Amino acid sequence: MQQLIVVKIGGNIIDDAVALESFIEKFAAIDAPKILIHGGGKLATEMATTLHIPQQMIEGRRITDEATLKIVTMVYAGFINKNLVAKLHAKTCNAIGLCGADANIILAKKRTTKEIDYGFVGDVIADGINVNFLKLLLENNTTPIIAPLTHNGNGQLLNTNADTIANEIAKAMSTHYQVQLIYCFDKKGVLQNIADENSVIKLITKENIETLKANKTIHEGMIPKIDNALQAVASGVYKVVLGHALDLNKIMKGEAGTVIK
Amino acid sequence: MQQLIVVKIGGNIIDDAVALESFIEKFAAIDAPKILIHGGGKLATEMATTLHIPQQMIEGRRITDEATLKIVTMVYAGFINKNLVAKLHAKTCNAIGLCGADANIILAKKRTTKEIDYGFVGDVIADGINVNFLKLLLENNTTPIIAPLTHNGNGQLLNTNADTIANEIAKAMSTHYQVQLIYCFDKKGVLQNIADENSVIKLITKENIETLKANKTIHEGMIPKIDNALQAVASGVYKVVLGHALDLNKIMKGEAGTVIK
Numbered sequence: 001m002q003q004l005i006v007v008k009i010g011g012n013i014i015d016d017a018v019a020l021e022s023f024i025e026k027f028a029a030i031d032a033p034k035i036l037i038h039g040g041g042k043l044a045t046e047m048a049t050t051l052h053i054p055q056q057m058i059e060g061r062r063i064t065d066e067a068t069l070k071i072v073t074m075v076y077a078g079f080i081n082k083n084l085v086a087k088l089h090a091k092t093c094n095a096i097g098l099c100g101a102d103a104n105i106i107l108a109k110k111r112t113t114k115e116i117d118y119g120f121v122g123d124v125i126a127d128g129i130n131v132n133f134l135k136l137l138l139e140n141n142t143t144p145i146i147a148p149l150t151h152n153g154n155g156q157l158l159n160t161n162a163d164t165i166a167n168e169i170a171k172a173m174s175t176h177y178q179v180q181l182i183y184c185f186d187k188k189g190v191l192q193n194i195a196d197e198n199s200v201i202k203l204i205t206k207e208n209i210e211t212l213k214a215n216k217t218i219h220e221g222m223i224p225k226i227d228n229a230l231q232a233v234a235s236g237v238y239k240v241v242l243g244h245a246l247d248l249n250k251i252m253k254g255e256a257g258t259v260i261k
Numbered sequence: 262m263q264q265l266i267v268v269k270i271g272g273n274i275i276d277d278a279v280a281l282e283s284f285i286e287k288f289a290a291i292d293a294p295k296i297l298i299h300g301g302g303k304l305a306t307e308m309a310t311t312l313h314i315p316q317q318m319i320e321g322r323r324i325t326d327e328a329t330l331k332i333v334t335m336v337y338a339g340f341i342n343k344n345l346v347a348k349l350h351a352k353t354c355n356a357i358g359l360c361g362a363d364a365n366i367i368l369a370k371k372r373t374t375k376e377i378d379y380g381f382v383g384d385v386i387a388d389g390i391n392v393n394f395l396k397l398l399l400e401n402n403t404t405p406i407i408a409p410l411t412h413n414g415n416g417q418l419l420n421t422n423a424d425t426i427a428n429e430i431a432k433a434m435s436t437h438y439q440v441q442l443i444y445c446f447d448k449k450g451v452l453q454n455i456a457d458e459n460s461v462i463k464l465i466t467k468e469n470i471e472t473l474k475a476n477k478t479i480h481e482g483m484i485p486k487i488d489n490a491l492q493a494v495a496s497g498v499y500k501v502v503l504g505h506a507l508d509l510n511k512i513m514k515g516e517a518g519t520v521i522k
Contacts, residue, residue, distance in 0.1 A: 074336060074339040075339070076339075077338075077343050078334050078336070078340065078342075082334050082339075082363075082410065082418055085360075085363055085412075089362060089365055090414065095364075096359070097359075097363050098358075099358070101346045101356075101358070102346055102358050133403075142364050151346075151350060153350055156347060
């Protein structure tokens with residue numbers, strides 16, 4: 001099977017113009033079919049503050065009311081997405097910026113829980129990824145750059161977590177490609193010792209994960225990320241790597257990051 | 262040659278939720294390959310006011326400084342574009358929202374004039390339309406919805422007039438399709454008598470245009486629109502129609518609007 005690289009970046013890169021420029025160069029240089037999923041960074045929060053739209057957080061999650069959905073649509077699918085696309089073209093990467101509504105690439109369902117109303121937040125439905133259209137783009141030398149918004153098919157845009165989108169796309173594309181999913185975050189990988197940036201754990205598998213959890217090597221915040229990664233691997237993704245965006249070329253060569261297989 | 266319908270809408274539809282809903286239904290129902298180009302309406306100006314970004318107008322044209330470019334990128338390519346796309350999917354139109362940077366569909370050059378610095382305003386370059394990619398989308402039952410932004414290929418987004426984009430796309434696509442270009446505006450067509458909405462001139466050709474200009478039937482504001490339309494026809498566009506967005510179905514049947522051939 002042909003290789004496909006799915007990369008997710010978040011605020012630590014998007015909010016830092018110098019790091020972003022460097023990342024864009026590295027991403028453009030990947031010589032394989034590739035997809036980039038980006039989060040939003042601080043810009044949406046800053047815009048909400050400027051526009052005097054109060055941001056409600058419940059249990060660490062942003063509630064997406066109508067005014068907030070408008071902001072994330074403008075900032076994620078407009079400003080961040082189109083600037084990434086323009087900058088990638090300057091590095092000869094034939095980027096195309098999309099959100100989940102475009103060509104119905106990600107179909108979602110508004111989250112409904114009894115306890116909390118998250119507002120316009122969507123969860124990707126089963127078979128919700130339009131694999132055929134993404135494949136068509138990749139086969140035509142086009143690189144999808146995806147903003148973390150989905151739709152419900154009935155005219156409603158929905159705010160969806162970028163990590164989740166990356167995970168769902170990687171899993172769905174695994175039917176046609178050998179997918180490597182790279183989650184970029186602010187560390188060089190999962191650290192053996194949180195105080196030591198060079199103590200990256202090279203490999204996590206379902207064999208050693210329980211030990212790492214039991215001896216508290218993997219701290220609380222990392223557990224959902226790693227559980228998601230293991231679940232992706234169990235669903236057909238070839239490998240998941242957690243690492244720093246600026247180590248992208250080294251990650252591709254297997255010389256950096258934490259591999260989850 | 263296969264038919265292609267290129268429709269341009271502006272503020273009078275985008276700013277009116279009821280009219281927009283009705284237009285979306287009519288556009289989705291067009292049973293032929295189609296492309297929609299949308300302008301920005303009042304939303305960008307409102308956003309600039311809310312964000313206290315002064316808008317500089319010179320000779321009726323908005324100067325696009327960096328802050329204004331950010332606003333139009335957010336509002337046009339983000340909010341308006343993605344909402345149009347989501348709403349079209351609800352009417353089973355497989356819409357994909359793009360700006361000119363996406364897949365390099367519209368390559369432009371920053372306008373440089375000695376007299377006025379328009380800022381980040383772009384003029385479409387010769388052969389600047391990516392005909393092959395638009396054709397690929399159309400052949401795969403996908404309908405491009407295009408926001409009035411272009412790029413220079415070197416990482417810079419540019420603000421470009423939506424009428425111009427519609428014109429350039431219609432001309433470029435004429436090498437592969439029999440293109441009908443429909444400019445929607447706030448009248449039922451070019452009026453014989455400006456006070457009478459029912460005095461629509463049915464046909465303008467290069468044979469009767471000079472008479473219509475000489476006897477002042479075509480008033481000042483309409484002249485550039487009609488000259489552009491005649492130029493499009495001269496460049497291979499099958500026909501151009503000026504009419505009201507809500508008459509779209511009648512226009513398609515040749516029962517409304519002013520045809521320029």
